[in-house]
Amino acid sequence: IYYSQTILCLSCMNPMLTLALVLFTGSAASVDTVLKIVATAGETVLLPCITTASNDVPPVEWTKQGTHSSSVIAFLYRDGCETFEMKDPVFRYKTNLIMHELHHGNLSMLMSNVQPNDSGIYQCVIPNKKKQVITTLELWTISCEHLGEVIF
Ligand SMILES: *[C@@H]1O[C@H](CO)[C@@H](O)[C@H](O)[C@H]1NC(C)=O
Ligand SMILES: *[C@@H]1O[C@H](CO)[C@@H](O)[C@H](O)[C@H]1NC(C)=O
Numbered sequence: 001i002y003y004s005q006t007i008l009c010l011s012c013m014n015p016m017l018t019l020a021l022v023l024f025t026g027s028a029a030s031v032d033t034v035l036k037i038v039a040t041a042g043e044t045v046l047l048p049c050i051t052t053a054s055n056d057v058p059p060v061e062w063t064k065q066g067t068h069s070s071s072v073i074a075f076l077y078r079d080g081c082e083t084f085e086m087k088d089p090v091f092r093y094k095t096n097l098i099m100h101e102l103h104h105g106n107l108s109m110l111m112s113n114v115q116p117n118d119s120g121i122y123q124c125v126i127p128n129k130k131k132q133v134i135t136t137l138e139l140w141t142i143s144c145e146h147l148g149e150v151i152f
Contacts, residue, residue, distance in 0.1 A: 034121070034138050041143035044112045049124030049135040053105035058126045060097060060107045064088075065121040074122065075109055077102075107134065114141045 039045045047062070059078040063071040072088035075095045087095075096110045107124055119141045126132040 047109045049107040051105045057102040061125045
């Protein structure tokens with residue numbers, strides 16, 4: 001994964017600039033190419049998830065991979081509304097879909113005030129009978145104070 005610290009520092013200096021650097025893992029031969037999003041702490045990031053548009057908005061589940069192959073729900077949208085009860089409390093007031101985009105097939109999730117502990121693997125899933133993984137991505141959140149400690 002290649003990017004310059006200069007770009008990161010620039011985005012640190014402009015926290016209002018909700019510019020997530022979208023990066024891809026290197027080799028084309030790699031089968032598990034995972035989209036990587038780098039954000040600085042405090043930002044609102046858009047985790048992209050695009051599927052084909054349909055009149056019937058599908059159920060949408062965003063999960064964050066936990067330890068021991070478990071995962072927690074970062075957002076669950078079912079039958080036309082958010083299912084709060086299923087959402088992990090750490091994501092309360094933090095995650096949202098863009099409701100007017102859903103019928104365009106844009107199932108992207110907004111996450112506000114990202115913190116280093118929000119880093120991890122996220123999946124956008126359509127949890128129908130046959131679970132359909134649309135996107136898997138890795139979020140890296142870097143706090144500016146700790147930038148020097150990050151080893152690339
Ligand atoms: C991350 O840390 C904040 C406090 O700094 C806490 O409120 C939040 O629940 C933590 N999130 C996770 C995913 O552990
Ligand atoms: C999805 O919606 C977000 C927020 O409106 C927008 O920024 C993004 O460009 C959209 N993505 C696509 C592929 O339309």
